[in-house]
Amino acid sequence: MQKTKxxxxxxxxxxxxxxxxxxxxxxxxFVMGEDVGVYGGIFGATEGLFQQFGPERVIDTPISETxxxxxxxxxxxxxxxxxxxxxxxxxxxxxMDQIYNHMAKIPYMSGGRVKLPIVLMTAVGGxxxxxxxxxxxxxxxxxxxxxxxxxxxxxxxxxxxxxISAIRDDNxxxxxxxxxxxxxxxxxxxxxxxxxxPEEAYTVPIGKAKVVREGTDITIVGxxxxxxxxxxxxxxxxxxxxxxxxxxxxxxxxxxRETILQSIKKTHRLLVVDEDYLSYGMTAEIAAIAAEEGLYxxxxxxxxxxxxxxxxxxxxxxxxxxxxxxxxxxxxxxxxVNE
Amino acid sequence: xxTISLDHLTWMYETMYKIRYYEDKMAExxxxxxxxVFNIGAGPVPGEMHLATGQEPAAVGICVHLKKEDTVTxxxxxxxxxxxxxxxxxxxxxxxxxxxxGLGKGKGGHMHLFDPDVKFSCGGIVGAGIPHALGAALAAxxxxxxxxxxxxxxxxxxxxxxxxxxxxxxxxxxxPLIVVIENNQYGISVPKSxxxxxxSNDIRAVAYGMKGYYVKDNDPIxxxxxxxxxVERARKGEGPSIIEIExxxxxxxxxxxxxxxxxxxxxxxxxxxxxxxxxRQILIQEYGIEEQQLIELExxxxxxxxxxxxxxRESDYPEPEDALKDLFV
Numbered sequence: 001m002q003k004t005k006x007x008x009x010x011x012x013x014x015x016x017x018x019x020x021x022x023x024x025x026x027x028x029x030f031v032m033g034e035d036v037g038v039y040g041g042i043f044g045a046t047e048g049l050f051q052q053f054g055p056e057r058v059i060d061t062p063i064s065e066t067x068x069x070x071x072x073x074x075x076x077x078x079x080x081x082x083x084x085x086x087x088x089x090x091x092x093x094x095x096m097d098q099i100y101n102h103m104a105k106i107p108y109m110s111g112g113r114v115k116l117p118i119v120l121m122t123a124v125g126g127x128x129x130x131x132x133x134x135x136x137x138x139x140x141x142x143x144x145x146x147x148x149x150x151x152x153x154x155x156x157x158x159x160x161x162x163x164i165s166a167i168r169d170d171n172x173x174x175x176x177x178x179x180x181x182x183x184x185x186x187x188x189x190x191x192x193x194x195x196x197x198p199e200e201a202y203t204v205p206i207g208k209a210k211v212v213r214e215g216t217d218i219t220i221v222g223x224x225x226x227x228x229x230x231x232x233x234x235x236x237x238x239x240x241x242x243x244x245x246x247x248x249x250x251x252x253x254x255x256x257r258e259t260i261l262q263s264i265k266k267t268h269r270l271l272v273v274d275e276d277y278l279s280y281g282m283t284a285e286i287a288a289i290a291a292e293e294g295l296y297x298x299x300x301x302x303x304x305x306x307x308x309x310x311x312x313x314x315x316x317x318x319x320x321x322x323x324x325x326x327x328x329x330x331x332x333x334x335x336x337v338n339e
Numbered sequence: 340x341x342t343i344s345l346d347h348l349t350w351m352y353e354t355m356y357k358i359r360y361y362e363d364k365m366a367e368x369x370x371x372x373x374x375x376v377f378n379i380g381a382g383p384v385p386g387e388m389h390l391a392t393g394q395e396p397a398a399v400g401i402c403v404h405l406k407k408e409d410t411v412t413x414x415x416x417x418x419x420x421x422x423x424x425x426x427x428x429x430x431x432x433x434x435x436x437x438x439x440x441g442l443g444k445g446k447g448g449h450m451h452l453f454d455p456d457v458k459f460s461c462g463g464i465v466g467a468g469i470p471h472a473l474g475a476a477l478a479a480x481x482x483x484x485x486x487x488x489x490x491x492x493x494x495x496x497x498x499x500x501x502x503x504x505x506x507x508x509x510x511x512x513x514x515p516l517i518v519v520i521e522n523n524q525y526g527i528s529v530p531k532s533x534x535x536x537x538x539s540n541d542i543r544a545v546a547y548g549m550k551g552y553y554v555k556d557n558d559p560i561x562x563x564x565x566x567x568x569x570v571e572r573a574r575k576g577e578g579p580s581i582i583e584i585e586x587x588x589x590x591x592x593x594x595x596x597x598x599x600x601x602x603x604x605x606x607x608x609x610x611x612x613x614x615x616x617x618x619r620q621i622l623i624q625e626y627g628i629e630e631q632q633l634i635e636l637e638x639x640x641x642x643x644x645x646x647x648x649x650x651x652r653e654s655d656y657p658e659p660e661d662a663l664k665d666l667f668v
Contacts (some may be wrong), residue, residue, distance in 0.1 A: 056481070062504070062511065064505075066470060066500055066501045066504050067469075067504035067505045067508050068470075068503075070469070070471055070473065070474060070505070071505075073470070073474055073479055074412075074470065074472060074473060074474020074475040074488070075474035075475065075477050075478040076634060077458075077475065078410070078474070078478035078479070080478050080481070082474075094500075095466055098467065098470060101367065102471070106460070106668060108446055108666050109447040110442070110443045110446075110447065110453035111442065111443035111444035111445075111665055112444075112457075112668055113442070113453055114460070122462065147666060147667075218377075258577060299392050323633050
């Protein structure tokens with residue numbers, strides 16, 4: 001039997017391909033942001049687009065996030081479908097008014113009469129000593145505010161499929177990609193940053209988590225990078241006779257409560273792992289869902305692992321101390337299964 | 340000075356009159372349920388209320404040059420712009436009364452009026468509408484149309500970052516954007532002299548390499564001419580402009596404002612040179628319009644406003660659980 005060769009792409013190329021296919025399909029789609037043109041995006045998300053579509057549809061902007069994200073709102077209200085890049089999610093501070101007071105609220109305040117089909121694409125995550133202003137994920141900061149869908153895909157396949165879904169969605173979608181999962185030559189080389197991606201356009205639904213490993217003893221929920229850490233920890237747990245079920249959350253808003261609740265019905269134990277700050281975050285939200293709707297399925301209290309409520313420090317040992325990793329997950333999981 | 344067609348003049352007069360009557364009626368409606376003790380949340384029109392009485396020339400002087408496909412963004416004091424742009428008056432008033440028949444089914448209120456049919460929007464964050472108009476101007480250019488976008492702002496908004504970022508980009512990309520700065524002299528209580536480093540914001544146009552215009556003394560005729568040039572230039576692809584108009588806020592920043600920051604005589608003096616009265620005299624004296632004809636226009640405007648208030652009052656409130664709808668389309 002002949003083995004079919006699977007095409008492999010890095011995360012950044014998967015995103016760029018999704019945008020390219022949608023730009024070919026729909027003339028209203030265009031890209032705007034800092035260094036998205038000739039450079040191809042600082043994290044490669046628009047690689048090759050400028051060469052194909054030119055400066056009219058792949059627009060380098062001044063360093064004026066308020067103006068260009070606001071302009072995306074204005075253009076979307078006119079029937080365009082802009083994709084705007086906020087280079088680092090950490091930069092939200094200079095333009096959050098446009099994001100949460102306008103992009104997120106105008107469709108609602110207009111009683112649904114104004115549609116804003118915008119993709120706000122942004123790079124998240126740390127682990128490479130970029131320190132407190134360039135390493136956050138801020139998942140929950142965005143997920144907390146009503147009116148935006150928020151996605152955080154973790155594989156090249158999902159990056160492409162969810163980007164296409166995001167572009168076709170008539171609502172504002174915050175599309176978070178993890179820098180280290182882009183497969184860039186100048187960062188840590190992770191196996192997870194390369195994966196099979198079909199050439200054609202396809203969609204991965206927004207609002208659906210994915211069980212990426214089936215198990216019976218403990219449910220571990222990961223978000224984006226932490227999903228990969230969790231999978232690594234799951235292998236080690238298996239060596240200790242523990243079968244972990246691993247859920248890749250993928251979509252923060254809407255949140256797929258059902259997949260989480262179904263899983264804890266089966267495993268009776270829940271650990272949530274997040275690269276965002278611990279308090280008031282995604283781990284708290286998921287723990288609350290388990291407490292409200294799945295408490296009697298649990299045999300032990302929910303455990304959470306996330307950044308311990310400090311800014312991301314610079315020095316390598318300090319940063320590694322605060323970020324979740326496979327070892328920490330393994331230990332938390334061992335504690336939980338032994339309770 | 341170039342002459343103005345009678346159609347344009349009478350439209351401007353009628354629209355200014357309609358705005359004034361609308362705002363007077365709104366002041367009354369807003370006061371209902373708020374006496375003897377003012378409670379911002381009471382009465383048929385709760386919440387903040389920013390009225391534009393006295394600021395009519397800015398709205399009509401430029402909107403007379405606009406068509407349906409042109410975009411207007413407006414700030415927290417939006418009624419005059421909305422009326423001049425042709426927003427559905429019934430649905431706008433119903434929105435302000437919080438009714439289900441309102442533009443946003445009661446979810447927006449007086450500071451958040453959206454009428455995509457005539458491409459009008461407004462919002463309660465100072466300066467934030469400029470980037471939206473910038474985006475509309477970008478879309479107009481990308482689509483190859485001659486449509487323009489007008490962002491109305493107050494003079495206080497010219498000190499916001501959004502102003503600087505947007506004007507730089509508008510000039511950089513040569514977009515059909517016109518920013519109309521209504522200098523009503525106060526940012527809430529702070530006079531312009533205490534907030535702004537330059538005597539008028541039109542001179543800031545130089546910093547962006549665009550055209551700047553200044554209209555003094557709340558003059559609708561001058562606003563007409565200046566706006567005509569700015570709109571025509573924008574339509575022809577000759578780039579963006581700033582227009583600052585010296586205008587007057589007869590009322591407080593919001594209804595209920597104690598106005599401790601200005602002399603009580605100030606408004607009395609301003610009202611003596613009211614632009615609507617001046618315009619009426621011009622129409623009669625310089626254009627030979629019969630007063631009876633103006634009275635007919637005024638009555639027509641009043642009737643339209645009365646009908647809108649009646650529509651709003653008679654409309655139903657939304658069902659409480661409708662609060663959960665319209666988050667996503």
